[in-house]
Amino acid sequence: MLVKLLLFAALFALLSIAALYSYGRFAERSLGAPGTALPVAADATLLDRVLAPQLAQRPQQSGTALIDDNLEAFALRALSAREAGRSIDLQYYIWHNDVTGRLLVRELLRAADRGVRVRVMLDDINARGQDAAILALDSHPLIEVRIFNPGRNRDGIWRRAVEMALRAVSLNRRMHNKAWIVDGRVAIVGGRNIGDEYFDAAEQVNFQDADLLLVGPAVQQASDIFDRFWNSRAVIPIRALHVGKNADAPEAVQLHAVRARLAALGGEVGASPYLQKLTDTGQLQAHLDGRLRLHWSGQVQVVSDPPEKAAPVAGLQRSEHWLMHSLLPLLTQAHEEALLTSPYFVPGAALSTLLGDKVAVGVKVSVLTNSLAATDVALVHAGYARYREVLLGGGVDLFELKTLHRKRISLTGSSRASLHTKAMVVDHARGFVGSFNLDPRSAQLNTEMGVVFHDPALAADLRTLFLRSTASDTSYRLFLDDGALRWSDATEEPAKVWTHDPEAGVWRRALVSLMRWLPIESQL
Incomplete structure (x- = not known):
């Protein structure tokens, strides 16, 4: 019996080494093109025009605001995407396909439609099962989605289970980062993922959470962290995970279906406070132009x-x-x-x-x-x-x-x-x-x-x-x-x-x- 167990352990170890080596070769072939955050300008976007004068007066300081209200946390994300004029870079462990998650996707799609470059980085442990919708978004010419430490087997429970077992030493390591960066001018960094329970919209349990709204040099630090992950060997474009696989429908049709579902969302949630908040365009500017207090300090560092x-x-x-x-x-x-x-x-x-x-x-x-x-x-x-x-x-x-x-x-x-x-x-x-x-x-x-x-x-x-x-x-x-x-x-x-x-x-x-x-x- 002991001999059989030792043989099984040796065989499993060899298969694990082979799986890790095979994945490493796959990852080398599948890395996306290098990319970096777009440079800011003095007055190219609304956020540039609002923030550039304040930052010029405090060149070495970052502004911060504690965001502990869940509805405000949703609104600041949605409204900043709505005001984006250049770029949106997002990095998340979880993005749920629920009411608030879809409302924020709708804002991303609308931003891309008006010419904003959108980059989304998701951890794979919670992205699986959503590949069709993610691929549809990725098909937009100005949206790119990459996955952190993904499994190669996207379909079939047993094949995924075998890969998880053989690559356990690797797949057990996840990207728990959370960052929302708009136009290189505003960042939201903290504990919240994207989903109803983080914004007081879940029926059973809602989280008590906190983020920091950032402006100034700290935003560039968040962007540098995003770019380091985006260009790393641990991150694979969603498209590369589906090379050679037949899609159920052409990408244009899939994206059209996503647009239709998002368009119908307004009727589904009716007069919810989440839609009402999106009509309050002054809330974001109230934070940024000084009507709501930003704390300014030269000792703010985004770390990862x-x-x-x-x-x-x-x-x-x-x-x-x-x-x-x-x-x-x-x-x-x-x-x-x-x-x-x-x-x-x-x-x-x-x-x-x-x-x-x-x-x-x-x-x-x-x-x-x-x-x-x-x-x-x-x-x-x-x-x-x-x-x-x-x-x-x-x-x-x-x-x-x-x-x-x-x-x-x-x-x-x-x-x-x-x-x-x-x-x-x-x-x-x-x-x-x-x-x-x-x-x-x-x-x-x-x-x-x-x-x-x-x-x-x-x-x-x-x-x-x-x-x-x-x-x-x-x-x-x-x-x-x-x-x-x-x-x-x-x-x-x-x-x-x-x-x-x-x-x-x-x-x-x-x-x-x-x-x-x-x-x-x-x-x-």
Whole structure:
């Protein structure tokens, strides 16, 4: 039996090596033509004319605004695309084919129709199954779509499953970046993907999330990151994945069908606030011309993991350039306070010790994450749960988001909330907003992106968001009672104390208890 297992393992290893080699050769043949961001001009587009005078007065500074309202996050993306006159570059982990996702696609198509160059980069793990629609968009002469670390087998469950198994060491590495860049003048970088749950339009669960609106030199930094990914060996044009395959219909017919579905969308969503927001063209300009406050600072930097982080060969993964090395100094150099928000929080032994050490020298450390009832990934919560007592014992203040039943802004009632914000605020002055979770997957496997800043005004906005999110009506506060884990709900008088994960059913709690024993922390 042992001999058979060893033979099987050897055969599988050889097949995996062959699959990785074959894919590498395919990728070399399939790379797209090099491309770069289009240069900005003084007054060629509306965004040029609005922003150029302000930026001329602050040549070394970037303007930032915290976007924590989900409807505003949708509107700023849609309206900036509507005002685009030169280029739109987009980089996303998830783009759902739902109401808000289709509304934003409609804006991209309209922009391309009036002469705007559109480049879209998607991670393959969530793009599969949408190839027909993506190919239709890609057929537009001014739209190009490329896929990060794609599987070659686009059809057939079994063939895809075999490829995923043989290329697991590579396909397990995903592009988690989120960036929306228009005319090289405006960028939105943060935690939101594209989909109803990120814009308060989902029926079941909506995410509490945050982005930063950027103008100035930080936009060029975001564009440089986009171009590095766009021209990397990890990114393949969607067209190259379908060479030699017969399409079900001519591309012109497919694009016409996409246009027809998008045209009918207005009737489907009727008088929804999402369409109403698209009539408020002054909202974007209110941010950009100073009517809504932009914070200006010369210490704003857009940072990202390199695309090579997804390479299957360890020698190509230069970890000294990874994003975590930009974030760790925020924590190690904290002197007074560190406020951490991470929906998927698996600190591991090293970070747990670091946070406890900071508390020991007088730093107030607070962490906000999802409760078991609020999380959308129970397996990650199992990885986090084993560190709660360690963190509390080290003096860390720990908060878990409640499942808030709040009125939705769309048409069909209320929904639960789940935390999706990834942010840090340190010493009332420095911080981070982006896609990076404090977990092993963000640190070691996925590529991540975000904004590191030193700006007391922006830090104050982010700190206010943290305090609001950890208030008693929003979150549970965890504590130890003679070594036993407890949850406090101070909205009641006296405060209600839970002895198990609040609002989570017995089966969900039992499942997470079992998951805690799985040796898979490095994958969480």
